[in-house]
Amino acid sequence: MNVAVEHAAGHVQRSAKLDRAVVLLGTGVVGGAWLRLLNTPAGSSVHLVGAANSRWQQTQPDQLADSRIRERLRTGGEARDNQALLAALDASPARVKVVVDATASETLAGTHAHWLSHGYHVVTANKSASGGNLAGWNALRAALQHSGSQYGDAATVGAGLPVLSSLRRLRAGGDELLALEGVFSGSLSWLFSEYDGRVPFSVLLCRARELGYSEPDPRDDLSGQDVARKLLILARSAGFALESGDVEVENLVPEALRSLPLEVFLERVHELDESLAARHAEALAQGGMLRYLAQLDRHGRARVGLRIVQPGHPAAPLSGTDNQFALTTSRYNVQPLVIQGPGAGAEVTAQALLGDILEIIRPLA
Numbered sequence: 001m002n003v004a005v006e007h008a009a010g011h012v013q014r015s016a017k018l019d020r021a022v023v024l025l026g027t028g029v030v031g032g033a034w035l036r037l038l039n040t041p042a043g044s045s046v047h048l049v050g051a052a053n054s055r056w057q058q059t060q061p062d063q064l065a066d067s068r069i070r071e072r073l074r075t076g077g078e079a080r081d082n083q084a085l086l087a088a089l090d091a092s093p094a095r096v097k098v099v100v101d102a103t104a105s106e107t108l109a110g111t112h113a114h115w116l117s118h119g120y121h122v123v124t125a126n127k128s129a130s131g132g133n134l135a136g137w138n139a140l141r142a143a144l145q146h147s148g149s150q151y152g153d154a155a156t157v158g159a160g161l162p163v164l165s166s167l168r169r170l171r172a173g174g175d176e177l178l179a180l181e182g183v184f185s186g187s188l189s190w191l192f193s194e195y196d197g198r199v200p201f202s203v204l205l206c207r208a209r210e211l212g213y214s215e216p217d218p219r220d221d222l223s224g225q226d227v228a229r230k231l232l233i234l235a236r237s238a239g240f241a242l243e244s245g246d247v248e249v250e251n252l253v254p255e256a257l258r259s260l261p262l263e264v265f266l267e268r269v270h271e272l273d274e275s276l277a278a279r280h281a282e283a284l285a286q287g288g289m290l291r292y293l294a295q296l297d298r299h300g301r302a303r304v305g306l307r308i309v310q311p312g313h314p315a316a317p318l319s320g321t322d323n324q325f326a327l328t329t330s331r332y333n334v335q336p337l338v339i340q341g342p343g344a345g346a347e348v349t350a351q352a353l354l355g356d357i358l359e360i361i362r363p364l365a
């Protein structure tokens with residue numbers, strides 16, 4: 001490439017970047033991995049105009065360009081104010097304006113519909129909006145219909161495995177979801193593929209925590225609520241108007257341990273062992289094994305909980321933190337369509353967020 005052509009190409013790249021303005025909410029594990037992607041060729045077309053954690057934010061270009069922005073926000077920055085962040089988006093001449101939500105905040109999730117109706121695109125790893133109550137889901141749909149904005153939600157299920165996109169493509173082609181089954185939690189997948197009754201369940205749970213597979217408070221995984229939210233998102237995307245309470249959820253945490261402070265729960269975590277050892281023995285006696293499954297049938301009956309599966313079941317050979325989604329549809333009705341792979345992890349989740357942003361800006365490119 002000669003110097004003039006190279007100069008022109010660089011100019012086109014820079015103007016394209018300024019046409020895509022993004023604000024990032026949440027600079028934790030996922031948000032941090034997403035910020036690192038901005039320094040790769042794939043992320044270089046995204047122009048960051050604001051970033052925030054729960055306490056601080058930054059909208060100054062020189063600060064945002066600093067590769068240590070995440071670390072800096074831990075100790076200071078501008079005062080936290082969503083209006084000021086959106087003002088940074090508004091001030092940008094970009095044609096595409098995206099809010100990225102990499103938090104688990106229900107409050108922020110509650111404003112997704114509002115942002116969409118004001119013309120911002122929203123890309124999210126936060127499940128609380130589409131996996132919360134049905135009114136929230138309906139508000140999102142209404143905002144999408146009226147605004148022409150887009151909602152990138154690939155990271156909310158399977159950490160970006162192509163589950164929601166496949167389901168939507170099938171539906172668009174007239175294929176109907178008849179049943180859905182799978183393992184939707186990386187930590188529960190690991191726990192039950194490792195658990196063979198020899199090492200107490202509580203010891204494995206502590207190991208999962210050390211390895212970063214479980215949430216800091218493992219009850220967030222064991223309660224089944226996170227899996228239920230993912231099942232709701234998939235069921236609603238398939239046309240089932242389910243309310244949160246319509247999902248039957250088996251909570252693996254005994255009632256007495258549910259509202260204890262985390263440290264006290266961890267001291268008493270061995271209290272989980274006896275009942276899970278009994279469930280394991282029952283599975284063995286039936287020639288099967290335990291898996292924490294999410295299930296939806298054609299009548300919209302949804303449940304998540306511990307099941308005994310036989311060796312021939314698709315979830316039986318699962319290992320590591322893999323997730324699995326088996327979709328039986330009107331066309332995939334002899335064998336289900338199975339999507340399987342890493343269903344947790346900062347890198348793949350951040351990649352899913354970037355993928356959704358690139359999808360939104362593709363028409364401009």
Ligand SMILES: NC(=O)c1ccc[n+]([C@@H]2O[C@H](COP(=O)([O-])OP(=O)(O)OC[C@H]3O[C@@H](n4cnc5c(N)ncnc54)[C@H](OP(=O)(O)O)[C@@H]3O)[C@@H](O)[C@H]2O)c1
Binds near residue numbers: 028053155
């Ligand atoms: N980790 C995974 O593998 C994975 C996979 C798929 C989906 N997800 C989802 O991705 C989201 C983020 O997960 P994570 O693992 O990155 O969590 P995390 O490490 O706990 O980070 C959460 C971030 O959100 C920030 N935050 C909380 N409330 C906020 C607010 N009101 N405004 C701005 N920032 C706020 C926190 O700020 P502070 O730093 O000040 O606390 C923190 O930076 C969650 O919804 C999670 O379910 C995670």
